[in-house]
Amino acid sequence: MKNMAVIICILTSFVGGGTAISVEVPISEASAECIDCHSATHPGIVNDWQNSRHAKITPKEAMAVEGVARKVSSKTVPENLQNVVVGCAECHTLRPKAHADTFDHNENNIHVVVSPDDCKTCHATERQQYSKNIMAHAYGNLADNKLYQKLEHSILAETKYKNGKINLKPANDATKSETCYYCHGTKLELKGYETRDTEAAGELEFPIIKGWPNQGVGRINLDGSMGSCSACHTRHAFSIEMARKPYTCKECHVGPDVPAFKVYAASKHGNIFSAMNSSWNFKAVPWTVGKDFTAPTCATCHVSLLVNTEEEVVVERTHQMNNRLPWRILGLIYAHAHPQKPNTSIIRNKDGLPLPTDFSGGFATQYLIDKKEMEGRRQTMQAVCLNCHDSSWVSGHWKRFKNTIRETNAKTLTATQIMEDIWQHGWADKKDSFYNEAIERKWSDTWLFYANTIRFASAMGSGGDYGVFSDGRYQLSKSLMELNDWLDLRKQLESASKK
Amino acid sequence: MKNMAVIICILTSFVGGGTAISVEVPISEASAECIDCHSATHPGIVNDWQNSRHAKITPKEAMAVEGVARKVSSKTVPENLQNVVVGCAECHTLRPKAHADTFDHNENNIHVVVSPDDCKTCHATERQQYSKNIMAHAYGNLADNKLYQKLEHSILAETKYKNGKINLKPANDATKSETCYYCHGTKLELKGYETRDTEAAGELEFPIIKGWPNQGVGRINLDGSMGSCSACHTRHAFSIEMARKPYTCKECHVGPDVPAFKVYAASKHGNIFSAMNSSWNFKAVPWTVGKDFTAPTCATCHVSLLVNTEEEVVVERTHQMNNRLPWRILGLIYAHAHPQKPNTSIIRNKDGLPLPTDFSGGFATQYLIDKKEMEGRRQTMQAVCLNCHDSSWVSGHWKRFKNTIRETNAKTLTATQIMEDIWQHGWADKKDSFYNEAIERKWSDTWLFYANTIRFASAMGSGGDYGVFSDGRYQLSKSLMELNDWLDLRKQLESASKK
């Protein structure tokens, strides 16, 4: 990268009704050079950046902010970055030797994929928190778990039908990248270089990156780091506003396996958000309950630093995401205490399987947080609730939620016991995979879709249709009946065959 | 409660961009005392209220408004309430002897749960209308109907699997409160008192209320009244804007059993709302067609007082909800004329069952509104339509809707006849319950989910995907085939067994 001599640019940004505001900002010479070409070839990227906070304030100015309003958490920022705004070159030329995809681009050492380890230059605390986030390990937590791999295989595999049998062939990387690993993150790998004929600058050489594009939460980057800040802080706006709105979380949390957005949108909180959010302030740091917003979004409860109207801190910011959550309510046969460590592939239940519970619902306690930690997390979460609800409301809500965890676990136990019956009769094969026969999928529906939807409705909405008729208890109870009906039919058939 | 001596407070409310507007309002001494502590302990509640109309205008000022713009419908309001804004104490200390949960709170007689009978102090007409609303009776309509109780039991019951059989144990109150009764409303009961150590004021005593929290439409309150105004006018903003937007209705009307919001959002009306509502006026009373909004929301057609641009009344406000509706299109095997009375648990069909139709589709006419009443309701509804549609459009729409009622009733009759065949063969047991076997649930899907979705799509959207491929006729016709397929398989099995 060339030198970072500061040049003053007039940045014109268009807001709302089309009013133009011009401000003078110091842009590095290197970034100015990027913008020179890219403002024409990639106007979407350049404009997004121009409207971002990164284009409007230098790290030095940002570091001068004191107390809870401060956004730059790093105690020090390299001298050469302090007095220019955070432009293209500032991120895409950072730590060139660390990135396998660094390449020469008009005499600059550019890397395509900016990683959390780049972002930590200014946002050290968030990066450190995020590394403890189970999401940071989302790639390995799926790819390194043999049982999850079997489920993945049964869903993604290519199929061929021959002699009355469906044969499966492992899915290729293209399929994997746009399915499970779209959200979990792909593993990026440098595969070589290619020359492309560009309109702006003729022939140029670029790296070929396997797994690209991707912005999954647990992406394995080309510097070895895990995660992608742009999963939520969409490039190149890096918008706190967008990350605080529930649509960002919806990208990965909307299907029947994780119906958080659907449940939220139909809850009282979601109603208030939908009806009133156009008058809220999504940019304020810290975020003041009652003043900046009047109902929580996903970020309010799970991520943001909140203060009350007397400027007292209600909860600290976290990018660990699950540290206000005692229970993990999705994805597995039974709800259970959260894993202690973000790498869940190391967990073994009493039968040696990589699962946080056994098939009878027992916890693999040594890998899970203990009651004290659960209690602390509950209290942190409830500190948020208590700004708008009195303690009888909050404790009443929580009692029902815990009841629902117990009750849904009992129902998936019933489902599992019927399934065990079927496996023992030999009418389905447990050994090869738990998920590759029609009746096994009816069983996995019960916990992967219905029990978890019920729990989300309980946790986030205090009830409502997603707990009853919309992938809720109606569907869960029906599935139990259907499992039994299927088993009963095989019994009848067996008895008919014996006659 | 202490005296109500007026003190003048400066109320600062933050709007939109963060601009602060300060106004002087007379707040009662008692409410000022509440705010003293609660603005710190419950900033969300206090801020919501400060931004509400209740915090900005006294009943006396509100009563001075003449004609259709008037919001306070009571002819008289107690003297002591007239000259202070409607603050905490004004509602939470009203009628202390009527409320079982009244308790001493810093020398004030406070009750936790404000009821419609409190609200009627100023809003008498709305309260009176709402008492005729079928929603006001939503608790008893479910809890006191033996057939509905069987459906509820089959959905909510706890399960245990033993010897190839699923055993059911009645669901507990916690489960009931966050499922059916989340929307229908719980029955609140005072269970005693508990002492809690509060941060602000040390040890205090509070009532323990069974069924709390809840804001269901038919909640049985601690003064014996039925309903919860905050179901739609969310506490403590009491916002007409929010109640007029469809997200409020969505809270209970989004699942496949009552897919009103989903159908609306995909309709032409919903499209216009979604695209254009940011420029509409949701606060105006009366609400002027064409000027304040250009497409209806739920409230427009079912609740609001509407005027045209010449200030003529198009329809009167109603909180009865169904008095613009001739047909009840959901929840039961067949669409039918609306019940005469809000208490539907008294209805008996010709077979003595608490249903508005018999299993062959015949109406329990003596409990349902007659043709003249249906005709009147149709006309009231169409008075709304005719502001934007000519009469050929409106009558064309209505003819299709009536055809759809007839046609979907015929299809659920087919489903019921197949089910009767199955019951008669003894392959399912009609006597114990209609809903606790897999095949019975396939039958209930046909009318509880598909026939009603089709009718909503017809009524609210004039058609579209929810009438065809999204829980519509594709799914309904498929279910008929599946019922038949199931029956056919049992016949084959029986015949195989006999050989």
Added chain:
Amino acid sequence: MKNMAVIICILTSFVGGGTAISVEVPISEASAECIDCHSATHPGIVNDWQNSRHAKITPKEAMAVEGVARKVSSKTVPENLQNVVVGCAECHTLRPKAHADTFDHNENNIHVVVSPDDCKTCHATERQQYSKNIMAHAYGNLADNKLYQKLEHSILAETKYKNGKINLKPANDATKSETCYYCHGTKLELKGYETRDTEAAGELEFPIIKGWPNQGVGRINLDGSMGSCSACHTRHAFSIEMARKPYTCKECHVGPDVPAFKVYAASKHGNIFSAMNSSWNFKAVPWTVGKDFTAPTCATCHVSLLVNTEEEVVVERTHQMNNRLPWRILGLIYAHAHPQKPNTSIIRNKDGLPLPTDFSGGFATQYLIDKKEMEGRRQTMQAVCLNCHDSSWVSGHWKRFKNTIRETNAKTLTATQIMEDIWQHGWADKKDSFYNEAIERKWSDTWLFYANTIRFASAMGSGGDYGVFSDGRYQLSKSLMELNDWLDLRKQLESASKK
């Protein structure tokens, strides 16, 4: 129609907060006469129009605009229309002899249904493009295809159950009009006249139009033209803003058969739209990437004229809709190259069936666009993508999409081969219809709902839940297992019967 003498009216329109802006506009005498009565009888219609661009600018002024900002594409507009705004009479009295529904209304020759051939008076290019749009032929493409008619029949038919058999009777026009033809468009026919007693003007005569109301994209109009501009440009606002927002497309593209809106709303693009669109400019023509919007809506990629910030054209406007699309990914057993002609009912596969592929997945190539045309369309689409994404991102995305087409086609081939096995065994009847038995519907689910949802998730979202757990590969693979399970059970039953 009476003369068109211009009269100057003061048009008061209410915007946003209720501010009134008064402007003088020349309204024709005829339109002024319409407004006289209709502003009271149809305030919704008149107000919508008053807020529209049609009410604010004359064709002459609109034609004076040069270059890409021009909205009137016709080179000439009749003299008598040039100097008045586009009011009621200007459209509803155009070409009176061409319209079968023209009738005398207060001495004006009015027609109810305004058609694309009326709109082309000013918007000739758009009308011409739209005539090549497959949507323009949506009526005939469904009504004139014998195989589609069988699917339609199996879904819509009225049912009667007798002797263990479901009998089907063809659906009537009312049902058809609010189902398939709600979106596809009805065939309008003049059925006579009726006298109605109107409040404003006593007895008046009006035409009776079969198939009315309707605003489907392929409506057959009373002047013989095909299509309905108001399908997207909702009457009488004719709003470009509304057509550019995704809610308009949602009206027909939301169900599991065409889940475009659902997939979009959960995509990164949809997230950005939902979070940020309140600050975008949806009215600007041309539409500038990065300045007017920062993420695409449906219209951006498929319809709109786009320029970059240097005012260079990125893509030309099109109303053909599919001319940026090489592949057709929905509605049929296999994804395939787009049909050459908008009339798809003429297509025949190698077996003589009106399908673009045969049952083994082979293309009816002579009716489909060739590779060169596909390549051109891909490039046009990617010209949009490249404003915000570099070419490695875009080509990476595209490779995955093509992989998904291949892979999903292979899976629906597996489903079809199992189904063929079932048909050959005689356990379902292929000859009468492919869709009227339970197991056939399980087969049609695989391609009508799941394979296409997966492709939409790939094309529009680069992946995500709609490709996996929400009508995606989980459901597709499960359906293959269930087809096999059903077949296997029949084999067992047959074997049991033979003993």
